[in-house]
Amino acid sequence: MAMLSTTFTGLKFDNPFLLASAPPTESDANIMRAFEAGWGGVVTKTIGLHPVVNVKGPKTKFLRVDTDSPRLSTKKRPNTALHSSWNWELISDKTIDWWIPRLENIKKAFPDKILIASIMAGSGNDKELHHWQELTKAVQDVGADGLELNFSCPHMDRVDMGSNVGKDKVLCSVVTVAVKEVAKVPVWVKLTPATSNIAEEAEASFRGGADAISSSNTWPSLTPIDSETLDFEMSVDGYTSSGGLGGPAILPLSMAKMSQMTRAFPDKEFSGIGGVSTFEHALNYFLLGCGTVQVCTAAMLDSAIGPNVIRELRNGMTEFMDKRGYASLEDFLGLRRDRIVPHSQIKRPEQIDYRGGYEAEGYAVPVGAGTGT
Numbered sequence: 001m002a003m004l005s006t007t008f009t010g011l012k013f014d015n016p017f018l019l020a021s022a023p024p025t026e027s028d029a030n031i032m033r034a035f036e037a038g039w040g041g042v043v044t045k046t047i048g049l050h051p052v053v054n055v056k057g058p059k060t061k062f063l064r065v066d067t068d069s070p071r072l073s074t075k076k077r078p079n080t081a082l083h084s085s086w087n088w089e090l091i092s093d094k095t096i097d098w099w100i101p102r103l104e105n106i107k108k109a110f111p112d113k114i115l116i117a118s119i120m121a122g123s124g125n126d127k128e129l130h131h132w133q134e135l136t137k138a139v140q141d142v143g144a145d146g147l148e149l150n151f152s153c154p155h156m157d158r159v160d161m162g163s164n165v166g167k168d169k170v171l172c173s174v175v176t177v178a179v180k181e182v183a184k185v186p187v188w189v190k191l192t193p194a195t196s197n198i199a200e201e202a203e204a205s206f207r208g209g210a211d212a213i214s215s216s217n218t219w220p221s222l223t224p225i226d227s228e229t230l231d232f233e234m235s236v237d238g239y240t241s242s243g244g245l246g247g248p249a250i251l252p253l254s255m256a257k258m259s260q261m262t263r264a265f266p267d268k269e270f271s272g273i274g275g276v277s278t279f280e281h282a283l284n285y286f287l288l289g290c291g292t293v294q295v296c297t298a299a300m301l302d303s304a305i306g307p308n309v310i311r312e313l314r315n316g317m318t319e320f321m322d323k324r325g326y327a328s329l330e331d332f333l334g335l336r337r338d339r340i341v342p343h344s345q346i347k348r349p350e351q352i353d354y355r356g357g358y359e360a361e362g363y364a365v366p367v368g369a370g371t372g373t
């Protein structure tokens with residue numbers, strides 16, 4: 001009989017599916033509904049020390065493609081399929097003082113469910129590093145089971161916050177060290193996908209003491225321009241800003257980022273995020289080596305916290321495991337991690353040798369590289 005329970009960074013989950021840090025986890029009411037619906041854990045909407053002010057108008061829209069034409073737009077119309085979500089929402093607009101009693105109540109009501117607090121502060125000086133420590137102590141003292149450090153929010157103007165931390169290996173390490181100095185619970189680091197080799201930022205975070213890496217947050221992007229008005233589909237008074245793309249469109253992109261890390265660190269723990277709405281999607285991350293999977297866009301579109309999504313994820317996982325005779329996630333974790341190889345190692349037609357373009361085989365010989373024969 002399939003067992004969905006699993007242990008990740010020392011925390012015992014009744015199933016490996018979490019709601020990601022986002023609107024589905026922006027309040028105690030939502031989080032409690034999510035636990036009742038069957039999610040194994042949640043990561044709270046990112047909590048900071050100071051209140052933030054969001055843009056005027058909508059903070060999220062959904063991009064859809066026509067089923068019978070290539071049109072891609074956020075405009076509501078019939079016969080479309082979901083392509084992605086696009087958001088420029090900042091972190092929680094509630095302060096840490098608002099969150100503290102609520103985190104405590106959630107844990108009292110659901111002691112066996114896993115509550116991860118997502119936190120964020122600046123990182124430019126010692127005072128800011130102390131803010132990370134202040135947030136850490138505050139949330140763990142009221143029962144948070146773990147922390148997720150937000151090094152990945154794509155809309156921060158400050159150069160020492162959000163994805164700007166995730167793009168800087170030194171800051172990744174320095175902030176993680178500061179948090180680990182006071183953390184008594186596991187520390188997950190959520191990295192931005194917007195770097196060339198995310199394994200380098202993962203390495204820096206692990207060096208700082210991170211217990212796991214989560215990825216991906218949303219990808220920097222713009223909404224399409226309306227050909228009638230010539231305005232971006234998401235704009236305020238004609239102006240827009242780089243926002244974050246989530247949902248189905250980012251599943252293959254996030255898989256590629258995740259595989260860079262799981263191949264570089266096969267013995268470390270990872271939480272996969274990006275484009276998951278069914279078990280078939282989640283399976284991709286498990287097979288790459290992720291011990292948990294997080295969901296945002298699909299849950300937003302399903303009664304705000306995804307009751308049908310979590311039912312399908314759990315049923316899908318049970319059916320898959322029963323069919324294959326797997327007893328636990330351990331039996332298939334990372335099973336396809338090592339099938340990703342350099343292009344030159346993919347089989348060529350018989351008798352034809354290919355060396356990745358390094359030797360003369362139709363390519364021009366690089367300048368100064370000798371004869372190349």
Ligand SMILES: Cc1cc2nc3c(=O)[nH]c(=O)nc-3n(C[C@H](O)[C@H](O)[C@H](O)COP(=O)(O)O)c2cc1C
Nearest residue numbers: 020021022046087216217246247274275295296297
């Ligand atoms: C409206 C919105 C708000 C989000 N807010 C946060 C946040 O506060 N902190 C964070 O770490 N990620 C945030 N995210 C990113 C999600 O947690 C998740 O990483 C991303 O949406 C990819 O997952 P998905 O494809 O399932 O949507 C947000 C995403 C959306 C769409």
